[in-house]
Amino acid sequence: MNRKILLIEDNEQNRYLVTFLLQARGWEVVHAGDGPAGLELARQVAPAVVLLDIQLPGMDGYEVVRALRAIAALSHTPVVAVTSYAMPGDRERCMASGCTGYLEKPIDPLTFVDSVESFVLPQPAGAGP
Structure with a gap:
């Protein structure tokens, strides 16, 4: 199974926290600090x-x-x-642009990895909202 996550984030503290949480669950995290670098890295990894x-x-x-x-x-x-944009309409704009999901900052360290994994790992039968 592919265990690589690309994090496109310009804030060093946010990168550190997200990386720490994901690596603790066995994910390999690669970073990009801006959009163009993120696109290039996405193609590579x-x-x-x-x-x-x-x-x-x-x-x-x-x-x-x-x-x-x-x-x-x-x-x-x-x-x-994964954004601090949390005003009415921001989630909808993200989804309309092509995002699969939307998580608000500040992230909750207790639930963040489960939330991320819900987008990539198969869910048990009967799980979900």
Whole structure:
């Protein structure tokens, strides 16, 4: 099973926390600090999931997810917005741009990895909302 997660996040503290939590559960995390670097890394590593900040320098997360969806090999890769954009309509805008999911910052360290894994790991029968 692919255990690589691409984290596209420009904030060093957020990168550290997310990486720490995911590595503790056996995930390999690769980082990009901006959208163009994230797109290049996504092509190279073919991650199981992309965690995407929306407010990025140079190219925002909406542009990044649209570009990822245009790459045939990555068009079905789950892309989860992990963002502080939490105003009415922000979730809908993320989903309309092509994101698979949406998680608000600040993240909850107790539930974050389970939330991320729900986008890539098969769920037990009967699980879910």
